[in-house]
């Protein structure tokens with residue numbers, strides 16, 4: 001299986017695990033907080049990630065941290081569109097828009113984005129139709145509950161089965177809305193309504209999601225679970241744990257990895273690729 005995604009003219013080959021670099025355009029992610037500075041800093045960061053070897057860049061204007069407040073659509077547009085325009089001009093990389101709002105999807109694709117990354121799985125009003133009309137690939141992610149409340153004692157009978165069923169349903173809904181299966185990527189949504197144990201079970205059984213017949217994206221970078229396992233309080237001190245987790249995800253079939261630390265992840269994947277290339281199954285004599 002070596003699918004390719006046509007991201008608004010920029011082709012993303014999924015013949016091997018690819019690295020999605022995170023470009024947050026939220027004032028809290030840059031010290032100054034001023035709009036212009038935030039824009040400049042976000043663009044500079046995106047270019048740095050491109051230089052580090054990212055295969056695509058994920059631009060997001062609304063923090064989806066547990067308990068985060070909703071951002072108005074005008075504010076989300078003000079943050080993301082200028083960054084997407086600049087990055088689309090200054091790099092040849094596919095750019096994904098991290099949003100759940102149809103208006104932001106439309107404006108982002110018009111500005112040069114070629115992939116919709118929706119943590120809400122296109123469940124907002126009008127999102128499915130907007131994504132279908134835009135004709136770009138989509139990432140459908142699992143979330144239990146809402147960002148505000150999802151981490152209040154999340155519970156599952158069988159987390160893998162329930163996430164698997166949700167993703168199968170979202171694939172079906174997307175296909176019914178006119179989104180071809182070859183334009184769909186799924187994602188178990190690490191940290192979105194999951195305890196550490198749930199996240200570990202999902203990672204250990206990540207191959208299960210390959211049964212859905214579409215590429216799998218994994219995003220564990222610097223998340224709380226990594227912090228809990230390593231005892232690293234500060235997000236920027238979770239690089240090593242994040243690289244380990246994403247290597248495991250790659251070994252268990254993930255073809256897209258959403259990361260902050262591109263250079264470190266690219267190096268780890270190079271080592272893994274070299275060994276994986278060795279272990280080609282011997283042809284029957």
Ligand SMILES: Cn1c(SCC(=O)Nc2ccccc2)nc2c(=O)[nH]c(N)nc21
Pocket residue numbers: 060064065098117118119139141187189190217218219220221222223224235258
């Ligand atoms: C937009 N987005 C996010 S934001 C949450 C985050 O990074 N939290 C976080 C980051 C750093 C430290 C602590 C928490 N996570 C995913 C994901 O896992 N998959 C897909 N497809 N998109 C995603």
